[in-house]
Amino acid sequence: MDKQAVFAQVANVEERIGELYRELGSLKHKIVELIEENQKLQMENENLRKRLSAAEKHEAEGASPMLGEGYDNLARLYQEGFHICNLHYGSLRTEGDCLFCLSFLHK
Ligand SMILES: [Zn+2]
Structure with missing residues (x-):
């Protein structure tokens, strides 16, 4: 039996396992990112649905379209995050206040 060849093979397998392990780590990282992104989108979606149904209700009651009411709605949307x-x-605002939003509100 060629010991050298067996050792070389073991080293090779070890290296491949190392690569797979790193790949697994990066996949886990991606999964965490996707879960976070998904949560964020779900929250946005839920909030937008609520706003949409409120706007539809408002309109069905014969009022002018809520989305056109301007400043108050925007200010509230901002307050809601x-x-x-x-x-x-x-x-969704994830990093606190947004200077662009604020300058827009304070016009
Ligand atoms: Zn902004």
Whole structure:
């Protein structure tokens, strides 16, 4: 039996296991990111659905479309944690206040 060849084979398998392990780590990382992204989108979606059904109810009651009411709605949307600036409109604010949103509100 060629010992050298067996050792070489073991080293080779060890290396492949190391690679697979690293790959597994990066896949786990991606899964965590996807779960976080999914949670964020679910929250956004839920909030937008609520706003939509409130707007539809409002309209069905014969009032002017709520989405056109402007400033108050935008201010409330911002308070609820969403961007109202052109850059990120409708997406969840994840880092506290947004300067673009604030400058828009204070126009
Ligand atoms: Zn913003």
